[in-house]
Amino acid sequence: MxxxxxxxxxxxxxxxxxxxxxxxxLGSAEVGARQATGDPEAELAAFAAALSAAKAALEQLLESEDELAGEILEFQAILLEDPDLIEPMEATIRAGTAADAAWAEAMDAEIRAYRESGEAVLSARADDLADLKRRVLRALSGEAEExxxxxxxxxxxxxxxxxxxxxxxxxxxxxxxxxxxxxxxxxxxxxxxxxxxxxxxxxxxxxxxxxxxxxxxxxxxxxxxxxxxxxxxxxxxxxxxxxxxxxEAAERHAREPAETADGVAVKVLVNIDDPAILETLDPAICDGVGLTRTEFLFKDGSPDEAAQLDFYRRLIAWADGRAVTIRTLDAGGDKPIPGITIDGEANPFLGVRGVRLSLARPDVFRTQLRALARAAADAPVPLKVMVPMVTVPAELEAARAILAEEVARLEGEGIPCAMPILGTMIEVPAAALTAADFDAGFYSIGSNDLVQYVTASARDNSAVAALADPLNPAVLELIARTVAAGAAGGVEVSLCGDMASSPRLAGTLLKAGLRVFSAAPAEVAAVKAAIREARTGADG
Incomplete structure (x- = not known):
């Protein structure tokens, strides 16, 4: 006892x-002391070898992990090749500072700046920097990973x-x-x-x-x-x-439709983050795909049309006649992509991301839209394409115009294609407040960013985690407004953020009028079970 x-x-x-x-x-995993050589050239060589070893370790880890983990770890690999980070450290080492001291001091300064910045993207990456700091120090000291x-x-x-x-x-x-x-x-x-x-x-x-x-x-x-x-x-x-x-009971009933205790039918769709999940996930558990994140296609730069089309066709075939929604590239914010996103933005979460980036990079956007239009020709039900980070109707109309141009171009080339249904994500408060003004084929509420922007609380800043509350009345009000706008216009409204994957929030979302959930694969069964236990009041 x-x-x-x-x-x-x-x-x-x-x-x-x-x-x-x-x-x-779990301890702090501090790295043991290293004996410096006292020779700047030897220290530079040791530093270069440590960077190379750290990069090799990251590449091995990336190969063994799924796409979701890979996207998160990719940031460290990018930093190891960033001359703005590495070259000043090399200059410090040439001036006589030991390699480990130069690396630790510079990284500590970066970590401190990230954590104190108050900017969401930097706060989100402070732990990644600390992780990378330790990885290189271990390589310098010769310590094996614990x-x-x-x-x-x-x-x-x-x-x-x-x-x-x-x-x-x-x-x-x-x-x-x-x-x-x-x-x-x-x-x-x-x-x-x-x-x-x-x-x-x-x-x-x-x-x-x-x-x-x-x-x-x-x-x-x-x-x-x-x-x-x-x-x-x-x-x-x-x-x-x-x-x-x-x-376990929820899993046994995962393939059954979701209907509330008072008889209201609810759709439960699935979010697809990683193509590997298609090999193990039974499409019968869901009513379709409510969100396909396409960022993984761009992890090594901009993919060509054929590579994108191959995955889109594979996804449509997996869905087996169910509706499929694919989101256009949502890069920026905490998802930088070398050669595509803009480096050095003061506040990337409020900068050129989502549709803003797509419109700024029409070459990348047009290639993706061409692949989506070609995939739409193979879809047994109309393919849905949703545009992220939309703030005003003009952005959606600009995307629609580019899509129409590419469809016309494909038709002129004699390539089979079809016009997908174009919808908008609702994750910016301005869009939620004016949803009725959008000529959208559907609305998809991105609750992660909506909560962040409504509460002014960075997604990865633990100091304000309690404020980033999905049950904040202002968040629920904007969700309800979006649902009402969809109902008035006869447009389907779904929610694809983390709120839809939380069984404890199902009743609250149903009371806000939501009837289409898009959840993480592991939570579909539990969300369906929660919906079956909930009441909407629709039976009076």
Whole structure:
């Protein structure tokens, strides 16, 4: 029996349910001291070798991970080849500073600037910089990467958890994860949702927790209960088993339509982030594809028309007669793409991203629209194409004009094509307030950015995570307004952000009038189950 006083620590819920197990603390993973050579040329050579080793390690990790993880880790690989970052460090080393000291000092300054900037994209990347700093220092010191051995069934507690540190965990042995930093929309949170890991972030007071102490992590409530008594453990185990049973039941009924308790039919679509998921995902669990993120196609630069068409056709075939929605390139913000996005923007989340970037790069945009128009000719039901980050109707009309030009050009070339249905994402508050002014074939609410912009809370800044609340009345009001605008115009409205993947929010979204959800594949069954238990009041 532990002599530690029971206590409950509060944080921000991200995903999952109840986990029970001993606490396993992840250390700061500081790198040991290195003996400098004292020779600038030798230090420069060591620095170059360390950068090369770090790049090779990242490339190996990228090859072993899925597209979602790859997009997140790609930033580190890009930085290793950034002359604006590397060349000043080389000059410092030539002046007599040891390679590890030059790297650590420069990276610490960058990390500090990122975290103190107040800019969403920089805050989002501070952990990536810390991760890269440690990776290169290990290569310089000759230390091997530490294994991420976790006791079976443990609850991992960390101050900050970087994406690669998360990916290094043996997730099959992890009961749950709690972090002091982080936010519900951080890169680690995105990975946890995709992998079904119980996660709570922003846990206050977790720094002093002892290794091996029994704990209960409630990822639905956002709490970490330390040293619970025997009776409390028994209650938690009952709740955990009931939650597991509900999830198993939901999976058994995943292929059945979603209908509320008062008889209202609801569509549940699926989000596609990674082409690999098509090999294991049964299309029968969903009513179609509500969001296809196409950024993975651009990870190595701008793909040609044939490469894009090949994937679009594969996706349409997988859907087996169900509706498919594909989003045009949503680069910028926290998703830079070398050679396509604009470097050095002061605030990329409020800069040239989404449709703004597409209109600024018509060569890239036209190639994608041509591939989509050709794919539309193969779709058994009309293909839907949605445009991201739209603020005013003129942007959607500009995109429509370019699409029409490319369709006409394809027809003139004798290439089979069709005009897809063009819709708009609603993620900018201005668009939500004026949705009725858009001549859109459909609306798709991007709740992640909508929450960020409405609450002025950076998606990956743990200091304001509590403010980035999807249940903020202003967020719900804009969702309801968009749904009402769609109903008045006879236009379908779906929601494809994280809110649609949260079973606990299903009832709230139904009351806001939403009837089309687009969820992460791992959450489709649970969202359907939550919808079946909810009531809309439509039966009076």
């Amino acid at each position: 532990s002599d530690i006083a029971p206590r409950i620590l509060s944080g921000v819920p991200v995903c999952g349910g109840i986990a029970i197990g001993p606490i396993h603390r 294994g991420a051995e976790v006791p079976g069934g443990a609850i991992v507690v960390a101050g900050e958890l970087t994406p690669s540190a998360f990916l290094a965990l043996d997730l099959g042995r992890v009961a749950g994860v709690a972090t002091v930093g982080g936010s519900p929309t951080s890169h680690v949170s995105i990975l946890a949702r995709a992998r079904g890991v119980n996660l709570v972030v922003g846990i206050a007071g977790a720094d002093g927790l002892e290794e091996g102490v029994a704990a209960i992590l409630d990822a639905g409530a956002g709490t970490l209960e330390v040293a619970p008594g025997v009776a409390r453990l028994a209650d938690a185990e009952t709740a955990r088993a009931e939650g597991a049973s509900r999830r």
